[in-house]
Amino acid sequence: MLKNSQKLKINKEHINQIKQSWSSQYGDSYQEGLHFLIEHLPAISKSVEEIVDEIIANKPVQQIIGEWPFYDGTYVINEDVLIPRPETEVMIDHIVNNIKSCKNVLDLGTGSGCIAIELSKIYPSACVHAVDRSVQALEVAKKNNHQTPNKVKLYQSDWFSNIEQKFDLIVSNPPYVAHEIATDKSLTHEPNIALYAKNKGMSDIEHIIGKAKFFLEQAGYLYIEHGQDQKNKVQKLMRKNGFREIETHKDFSGKERFSFAML
Template sequence: MMDSTENPLPSTVAQALAAAVALGVERLDAQLLLLHALGRAPHDRAWLLAHDTDTMPEAAWSVLAAHLSRRLAGEPVAYLLGSKEFRGLDLHVDARVLVPRPDTETLVEWALQCLEGRAAPRVLDLGTGSGAIALALQHARADAQVDAVDASADALEVAEANARRLGLPVRFAQANWLEDAGTGYTVIASNPPYIAAGDPHLPALRHEPTSALEAGIDGLDDIRQIVRQSPAHLADGGWLLLEHGHDQAHAVRQLLAERGFAEVQSREDLAGIQRCSGGIWRAVK
């Protein structure tokens, strides 16, 4: 936290933003945290420009300074704000769940394409976390029966609270992947842990739950289990869609093909990286 005995308190909104950036916080993060401290919505960045000469309340600066210190220590902005936008939905998030990433919207878009032309489809989201995937699918397809599971009771509390607040009838259950899952799903979608143990990127993610990030020596342990078990729970012609690491597309496609999935393919995220892979299950006649 800034020491006011050495640094005068910012007197205007513009000075507060400049002070935040000077501390080393990225400008967008600083803007979001400043808006939060001022009681403004995170999408109201234009307000900062229109009110840059407004007085910066001392109480708001105290809140901002505390959040800046936590951000500089690596805590995600979404945890500090208490929310994250995902495909138009405002999701409440905290340290019990991963912060939803824009990359995961690729998985949601693909799932929605797979549901086109299917009346009242059944969908299963594995490892739901904040509920982002399940809630986005339910929001887009009100006629779908969307189920979501997570092994973490803490994560399910967050997801269920989001569903209640958004008025979306997703059905949640605590389970380890496909344990006790139903059958006949049109789509099974998952953003499982896929980071290899010892990956150098893990320390930067230390504020997020490790159990939702790490998956064995090569990062594929959970994906292997999902690929192996999913056919018993898919309808004939149902799709299994998986998010994975930036360099895992080939390995995941190989796992799907070896298990007997057809039309195995990958989809790119907004950065042009093959971020999701999936295939269709054809029941043996």
């Protein structure tokens, strides 16, 4: 939060300017985003001109504000990390209800740190590790790693390359969008490394499921978020790699969006 002296002084004219540029860019849609933006204006350390330029450049409202709520926290975000999504909150809810306690947790591809940091709150005595290949993303995660005394151990790793121990819970929301269908304009402000994977979006998921068994304790759980049309492939990979009790669950809009299994 900014000091009072740094706060942007917003008057009615500024709000009208912002509203006008918003509606010329987005029409009637994204009303919720406009509402959120205006609510946050006094805390944003940018000039009205900068904000208007960002709206015109179609920057997501979450990046204009610079932080976004996720589960039980608020996360600093920028163009180096994925904007935390509500479907990932559904996966966290399921973990909370399914796993009553755990000692060691690993979050693969942590981005803003949102999954790992929320799990460190839920399991205050667990040792939570979180890795990312992107140094820039890890810088953002470090900024968010103050929300609980049970700090997450953040370090760089190409998936499991720098992991040296076993865990009883491994969680990942990896990139799973196929390059071939990367036409969604709304994704252009988020980093490619967070979104796209080869082999129709399956290459990172395949790598993680293939290696997870070497880094999980017996009866440990693997949770993985995936695209709505990837359930069959994910379940097949889990079976092939010796996982049992495989299940897939839906997000709020009824799409099958994450699978989990026990080793």
